[in-house]
Amino acid sequence: MSYDPFNSKISTALTGSMRDYRVQTGPDLATRGDAFYAWQNNRRENGLWPFSRSTEAGPGTVCKAADDRGNGIEGVNFASQDYLSMSSHPAIKETAIETIKVYGVHSAGSSALVGNTNLSVALERRLAESLKMEEAILYPTGWAAGYGVIKGLVRSSDHIVMDMLSHVCLQEGANAATRNIYQFRHLDLAHCREKLASIRARDTENGILVITEGLFSMDSDTPDIVAMQDLCNEFGARLVVDVAHDFGALGDGTGHIGIQNMLGKVDLVMGSFSKTFASNGGFVACRTRALKEYLRFYSPSTTFSNALSPMQAAVVTKALDIIQSEEGRQLRKSLMDNVHLLRNTLTENGFEYYGDPSAIVAVKMGSEALSRLVSRRIPELGLLSNLVEYPAVAKGAARFRMQVMAGHTEGNIRKAVGILREAVAAAREDLEEINAAAGKVASIAA
Ligand SMILES: Cc1ncc(COP(=O)(O)O)c(C=O)c1O
Incomplete structure (x- = not known):
């Protein structure tokens, strides 16, 4: 992926949060969205706005989706909430x-x-x-x-x-x-x-x-x-x-x-x-x-x-x-087997995650800047996973919330972790390059 690291707007897209734009003042309510939109759109134009996506045929374990600029994404889906894969049952x-x-x-x-x-x-x-x-x-x-x-x-x-x-x-x-x-x-x-x-x-x-x-x-x-x-x-x-x-x-x-x-x-x-x-x-x-x-x-x-x-x-x-049936028991078992496999595979690949085994496997990233750069990489490598950042979680505690389904296969899980690993390595390089160009390594990476 080619960034223009000398594009100063990338630095802006890697900093700030939605909280900064919530309180707006002035008599004209119709302009309340302007400052937020400018910040959001800068993120969007730099491929750093990983929200408001739409799937093309519902929330499958593998699915086609589009980002909010209409760019297609196709890959393993850990971004939908369908824990027992009931929506396609x-x-x-x-x-x-x-x-x-x-x-x-x-x-x-x-x-x-x-x-x-x-x-x-x-x-x-x-x-x-x-x-x-x-x-x-x-x-x-x-x-x-x-x-x-x-x-x-x-x-x-x-x-x-x-x-x-x-x-x-x-x-x-x-x-x-x-x-x-x-x-x-x-x-x-x-x-x-x-x-x-x-x-x-x-x-x-x-x-x-x-x-x-x-x-x-x-x-x-x-x-x-x-x-x-x-x-x-x-x-x-x-x-x-x-x-x-x-x-x-x-x-x-x-x-x-x-x-x-x-x-x-x-x-x-x-x-x-x-x-x-x-x-x-x-x-x-x-x-x-x-x-x-x-x-x-x-x-x-x-x-x-x-x-x-x-x-x-x-x-x-x-x-x-x-x-409440035997099938349900089996589906919950498949879900938990998948959860354990995902957690173990993440550990083997050097990742950490929050909490106890459940369908929610929140992978620790920390820095918002790094996470946003990872979120830009993963769709093109074939992974859908939701970035969660401040104010939904504390500052500096950004994470990818991977939501597991009973229907995920071992292949889906191994692929997802491989992509995450590749994306993090590439994003670290991106960040170094951007910081070097901006001449402020510490401030963005912190
Ligand atoms: C803990 C919790 N409570 C309530 C809700 C709201 O549920 P729904 O999305 O079904 O309206 C959610 C979902 O986002 C949730 O995570």
């Missing part, structure tokens, strides 16, 4: 087609009105039973479920205590619900306890919602859910666990709540269908019909939003059937 596709023949394609209403079908009502029951909870309520997306469970329950005088790495939907729900938000250090139970104790020392009148995830999506790690629920019980707080990345895919299919023997013992479980169940959609499972009804009518992201389509409800139900 013949029975899932058949279910979708047959459902459309009977129900049409649209829910045409909120679940608070007539947007539900018998399929979604039955799915709510199945989800509740699967998690050994009394009730479950569907949301149009996982995001809506995360936002909605918080905004639906928490009022301005209540308190929120949340893991500082909680997903954006949870952060946004918290910000919309109350100003009384306390973040504790990631997975740090003692810090969580400190926050709870200090709130309860001065306020015994209002509610506290504690928020965590079953499997953190950038770090692939997990809290002690037993201890978190105990803490909540001790301080009169309620716990919600977001199981978007582990429900269906880990353990016996019930994710970390099942692995930690907490089925039916967590106050609220919130999840998404978009990683393992081949569909948009989300849910909240709770302990009483009263709470479910309260969420249905006070959680704005479900009350005032159209329900899952009948096809989505049928697809998720079929995925749940498979997940």
Whole structure:
């Protein structure tokens, strides 16, 4: 690849972050995007904007895609969220087609009105039973479920205590619900306890919602859910666990709540269908019909939003059937075999990654500049993998989040790691050249 290392714009494209352009001022809202667009477009023109890609035939283990300039990419795909390879499963596709023949394609209403079908009502029951909870309520997306469970329950005088790495939907729900938000250090139970104790020392009148995830999506790690629920019980707080990345895919299919023997013992479980169940959609499972009804009518992201389509409800139900069958067990085994093979192959090639074995294998890169240069190299070598950089993760902790599927082959995995290795070596040379030309080696590489 030929760079013009004397192009000073490359230095700009290798520095800065989206955070720099979020807050814009001035009377004309229509120009708010201009500064961001100039920075983004400089990255784009230098081949350093690896986002907003589109696949040509869905998220296969090998697929064709295009970047947002229309340039074609073809290669092994570790960038899609389809952990059990359900989106191309013949029975899932058949279910979708047959459902459309009977129900049409649209829910045409909120679940608070007539947007539900018998399929979604039955799915709510199945989800509740699967998690050994009394009730479950569907949301149009996982995001809506995360936002909605918080905004639906928490009022301005209540308190929120949340893991500082909680997903954006949870952060946004918290910000919309109350100003009384306390973040504790990631997975740090003692810090969580400190926050709870200090709130309860001065306020015994209002509610506290504690928020965590079953499997953190950038770090692939997990809290002690037993201890978190105990803490909540001790301080009169309620716990919600977001199981978007582990429900269906880990353990016996019930994710970390099942692995930690907490089925039916967590106050609220919130999840998404978009990683393992081949569909948009989300849910909240709770302990009483009263709470479910309260969420249905006070959680704005479900009350005032159209329900899952009948096809989505049928697809998720079929995925749940498979997940709970012998085939599901085999798919989870294939997934974990692939995860271990990927992690081991990365180690053999000198890479490090975050967290515990799961479908998320986040490969450490560190410097944003180096990562962006790697992200420019990998598509042309035949690998799709998502770059995650600040502000989605801390500054200097950029990573390639490789998302493994049950359907990946050994060849796919070895190829991906080989490409990553080649791309990193080439990107290091690129960076040296650019830095030498710019005469500021330390500042960009740091
Ligand atoms: C932890 C977590 N919660 C919630 C969501 C939102 O789910 P969805 O993409 O299905 O709306 C995501 C997905 O990005 C996630 O990673």
